[in-house]
Amino acid sequence: MNIIDILQNGVLEGLKSLYGLDFTTDKIVISTTRKEFVGDYTLVVFPFTKDTRKKPEEVGEELGAYLKANAPLVADFNVIKGFLNLVVNDSFWLNFLANATQNEHFGRQPRLGKKVMVEFSSPNTNKPLHLGHIRNILLGWSCSQILDAAGYDVVKTQIINDRGIAICKSMLAWRSFGLGATPASTGIKSDHFVGQYYVLFEQKFQEEYKAWQQTEVAKAIFEQKHKPDQDEHIFFKQYKNDYFNQYSDLGRQAREMLLQWEAGDLGIRNLWKMMNNWVYQGFEETYFRLGVNFDKLYYESDTYLLGKEIIDQGLAKGIFYKKEDGSVWIDLTDAKLDHKLVLRSDGTSVYVTQDIGTAQVRYQDFSVERMVYTVADEQNYHFQVLFEIMKRLGEPYADGLYHLSYGMVDLPTGKMKSREGTVVDADDLMAEVIEEARQNMQERSEITDLSVEEREEIIRKIGLAALKFFIIKVQPKKRMVFDPKESVDMQGQTGPYVQNAYVRIRSILRRSATNSLNYADYTNLEVAEKELILKMYAYPDVIQSAAANYDPSEIANYCYDLAKMFHKFYHDFPILRAESEGAKHFRLQLITLIASVLKSAMELLGIEMPERM
RNA sequence: GGUCUCGUAGCUCAGCUGGAUAGAGCAACUGACUUCUAAUCAGUAGGUCUCAGGUUCGAAUCCUGACGGGAUCACCA
Numbered sequence: 029m030n031i032i033d034i035l036q037n038g039v040l041e042g043l044k045s046l047y048g049l050d051f052t053t054d055k056i057v058i059s060t061t062r063k064e065f066v067g068d069y070t071l072v073v074f075p076f077t078k079d080t081r082k083k084p085e086e087v088g089e090e091l092g093a094y095l096k097a098n099a100p101l102v103a104d105f106n107v108i109k110g111f112l113n114l115v116v117n118d119s120f121w122l123n124f125l126a127n128a129t130q131n132e133h134f135g136r137q138p139r140l141g142k143k144v145m146v147e148f149s150s151p152n153t154n155k156p157l158h159l160g161h162i163r164n165i166l167l168g169w170s171c172s173q174i175l176d177a178a179g180y181d182v183v184k185t186q187i188i189n190d191r192g193i194a195i196c197k198s199m200l201a202w203r204s205f206g207l208g209a210t211p212a213s214t215g216i217k218s219d220h221f222v223g224q225y226y227v228l229f230e231q232k233f234q235e236e237y238k239a240w241q242q243t244e245v246a247k248a249i250f251e252q253k254h255k256p257d258q259d260e261h262i263f264f265k266q267y268k269n270d271y272f273n274q275y276s277d278l279g280r281q282a283r284e285m286l287l288q289w290e291a292g293d294l295g296i297r298n299l300w301k302m303m304n305n306w307v308y309q310g311f312e313e314t315y316f317r318l319g320v321n322f323d324k325l326y327y328e329s330d331t332y333l334l335g336k337e338i339i340d341q342g343l344a345k346g347i348f349y350k351k352e353d354g355s356v357w358i359d360l361t362d363a364k365l366d367h368k369l370v371l372r373s374d375g376t377s378v379y380v381t382q383d384i385g386t387a388q389v390r391y392q393d394f395s396v397e398r399m400v401y402t403v404a405d406e407q408n409y410h411f412q413v414l415f416e417i418m419k420r421l422g423e424p425y426a427d428g429l430y431h432l433s434y435g436m437v438d439l440p441t442g443k444m445k446s447r448e449g450t451v452v453d454a455d456d457l458m459a460e461v462i463e464e465a466r467q468n469m470q471e472r473s474e475i476t477d478l479s480v481e482e483r484e485e486i487i488r489k490i491g492l493a494a495l496k497f498f499i500i501k502v503q504p505k506k507r508m509v510f511d512p513k514e515s516v517d518m519q520g521q522t523g524p525y526v527q528n529a530y531v532r533i534r535s536i537l538r539r540s541a542t543n544s545l546n547y548a549d550y551t552n553l554e555v556a557e558k559e560l561i562l563k564m565y566a567y568p569d570v571i572q573s574a575a576a577n578y579d580p581s582e583i584a585n586y587c588y589d590l591a592k593m594f595h596k597f598y599h600d601f602p603i604l605r606a607e608s609e610g611a612k613h614f615r616l617q618l619i620t621l622i623a624s625v626l627k628s629a630m631e632l633l634g635i636e637m638p639e640r641m
Numbered sequence: 642g643g644u645c646u647c648g649u650a651g652c653u654c655a656g657c658u659g660g661a662u663a664g665a666g667c668a669a670c671u672g673a674c675u676u677c678u679a680a681u682c683a684g685u686a687g688g689u690c691u692c693a694g695g696u697u698c699g700a701a702u703c704c705u706g707a708c709g710g711g712a713u714c715a716c717c718a
Contacts, residue, residue: 054658062661072660074698084698110698111661152718192718269717328718355716364644372716379718408645409713435647436711443711465680474678490680502654506647507711520666521654524680536677573657585655588665599673599682641680 031565032058034101035069035114042094047080060562066106067113068562074110084110118553121561128564129621135567135628137179144428145390146172148402149186149315149322153307154198155223157314159437159452159510160404160444163499166634167434168402169320170500170580173632175400178575183394187326187386190304196285198222199299200278201229211306217455219310222303233278237264237271245275314454319492319634324393326386334385335377338421339370347420363416365409370417383414384421391425398428400578405433405505432578435507437499452512462491464515465524475640486638491516493523493635500633501584521588523635526626529591529598530637533623536603537616545617550610556597560618563590564625571632580633587629594622 036056043049055075061067073088080087085107092105092112104115128134148168151157157165172182202209202225211218240246241264254263264271272279288296315321339356342348348358348370356371370381377385390399401411411431418426436443444451465487469475475483494516501521502508518524553561567586574582603619606612627637 057658057660059657059660065661070661074660077698109661189718194718332718353716366644366714369716374716376716378716382718404712405646406712410718412645433646438711468680472678472680498653506654509653511653517653517667518680520680522666522680525666528678528680532678532681539677577657581655582657585665588655592665595681596683598677602677604677641678 031101031116032069035071035099038095038099038102039071039091041098042091043076046090046094049079051076061113063559065108065113066115068116068558069114071112071114072110073112088112118551121553121558124565125561125617125621129617129624135571135625136177137568137572139181140179142180143183143394143396144175144180144398144400145183145185145394145396146175146400146402147185147187150189150403151311152189152194153304154194154226155446156219156310157454158444159454159457162318162454162457163434163437164402164404165318165320166496166499167432167504167580170583170633171400171402171432171578173634174571174574174580174583177571177632183324183396184322185324185326186322187328187331189328191289191329191332193282193286194226195300196282196289197229198226199303200282200285201225201232202303203299217310217313218306219314222307229278233272233276236276236278237268240271240275317455317458319636328382331386331389332382333377334389335381336371338384338388339381342421358417360413360416365413365416368413380410380414380417384417387418387429388423391423397425398430399425400430400432402432402434405435408433430578432504434504438507438509440509440511452510457512458492458495461495461516462488465491465494465518468518486641489636489638490518490524490527490641493527494518496633496635497523497526497584500580501588503581504579524641526587526591526630527637527641529594530623530626531639531641532598533594533619534639536619537623540604540616542613542616545613547610547614547617550608550614554601556600557618560593560597560622563593564621567625567629583629583632587626590622590626594619
């Protein structure tokens with residue numbers, strides 16, 4: 029039982045016995061004591077003043093005395109204004125420390141026997157991964173790890189958007205202008221290779237579009253359709269899609285290719301397979317570098333036709349309705365949403381339809397109770413609609429659907445745009461941040477005795493930690509700013525700072541020859557020592573909370589807090605040269621647990637700890 | 642315009658279901674390595690928590706409204 033629960037119960041009993049009053053636990057607010065006051069936990073007594081008709085100080089004194097006499101855990105208390113500060117028996121903390129150090133799974137919950145699927149990354153196969161994907165991947169990955177630690181059986185998945193007009197653009201450009209070049213023949217990483225042809229298509233298309241704008245047809249369209257406040261430049265910028273669909277020769281070829289693909293044209297399918305395989309190879313490398321993997325892959329080319337049957341069934345049940353033109357809709361206005369199309373008039377599926385079908389397939393494949401979709405917040409509306417539809421269809425897992433929505437990563441200049449070449453590439457970014465770590469390392473002498481390989485491994489861990497921590501420490505739903513020109517920080521509230529705390533501890537433990545620890549005579553804990561123990565006592569709750577909120581930033585901030593407390597402790601107190609053997613042994617035990625919690629917590633974020641740095 | 646979302650120090654961010662004097666880091670300035678790794682620690686300075694109401698013993702936190710940023714409102718995915 030958690031200590032806060034025990035204290036709450038004690039307070040309940042106290043209120044009953046002292047005043048004959050019954051309260052519910054939600055009125056009993058207990059939090060950790062602020063560090064400027066004496067105590068471990070603090071009870072807010074204001075809520076009891078009304079019923080007891082006593083002053084807060086009086087109630088505090090009486091409750092404190094009761095707890096001290098009746099709750100074995102409570103060693104002492106003091107009252108300041110309306111706050112009752114409780115001091116918990118040191119033996120409780122010493123016990124906890126000993127037990128937690130023994131428990132190699134400390135913080136992790138026992139298996140619940142419940143399955144949850146986490147979807148993340150889900151890239152298009154026409155270009156390489158960028159900074160936006162990195163936020164997505166790190167969130168999805170750490171969420172998976174956190175749910176696993178909270179007792180769930182997690183299936184990590186991604187849906188690969190391997191079909192559609194965008195992929196055809198890359199294919200068309202390669203076929204028209206590639207002259208048979210391959211990643212192998214050019215030595216370019218294979219997903220970047222394909223991405224180059226996507227960019228090339230856009231360039232050629234822009235040229236074509238510019239030329240067309242000078243034609244009589246174009247001028248006539250401008251005259252006829254432009255709004256009063258639009259000049260030619262603005263108008264044609266917005267007209268681009270229409271041009272692509274109606275007049276563009278390249279657009280016509282791309283659409284044709286898509287139709288051939290859908291018809292199963294062998295040549296097109298082979299080209300598609302070849303280029304997609306290039307992309308997959310490149311993605312694999314990037315995922316590997318990032319340290320992530322998946323348990324199951326879904327491909328849009330397999331799922332894009334799904335969902336129609338469910339729509340038919342729902343139509344029979346009256347959940348959907350059919351318009352005269354044959355299109356099928358659902359009315360969600362009573363859920364404050366709009367009418368939504370689910371089947372086109374030609375009977376084909378749209379985006380939601382696919383997602384409805386895919387969700388059902390996943391449920392059939394894994395019988396998961398919950399599904400987490402890691403997708404940027406621009407799709408909030410889509411997921412509201414999807415989840416509402418699943419509820420109305422009465423799917424058994426409908427209540428377990430969650431959209432892990434996150435804000436875009438902005439550059440200081442604004443939004444990233446692939447067309448304007450302002451995208452920060454994932455591979456480049458990782459390379460840069462590792463280079464940054466290498467630069468920093470050159471001013472240090474700590475690991476000069478190691479081999480080149482060992483040093484490189486450490487540098488890699490530090491660089492990636494800086495990048496990952498920077499991104500994960502921000503709450504998912506908030507937009508964040510990333511300046512690629514400014515090097516990623518390695519000092520202060522960063523990944524390397526947390527790693528450094530771990531490394532310092534490992535260094536001490538390497539030097540200490542002691543294997544059996546005996547600190548039975550060490551009974552008067554320093555305030556700083558107790559604070560550290562309290563912080564670690566909270567670790568399991570932090571995991572639970574992060575899992576419940578699908579929020580890895582809670583773990584990141586916890587890591588930073590704990591590392592900060594340790595760094596200060598390290599500075600203020602000797603460990604190997606402590607004032608007594610008891611103190612030394614106790615502190616060795618303490619920092620052993622700190623190291624293990626830091627390592628465990630950072631692992632939940634996908635961040636590796638070096639032994640030295 | 643409707644809906645959703647964000648607004649805390651110059652910058653990047655914490656602040657849990659309302660609780661004590663709103664906290665970190667970066668940048669600036671100052672100090673601490675013959676002592677367990679200075680990627681560290683300590684200090685100075687920096688705030689009308691966007692604004693206005695409301696609920697409450699108590700509001701950065703909850704409610705309403707305004708202002709500002711963003712997203713979204715396709716027979717695209």
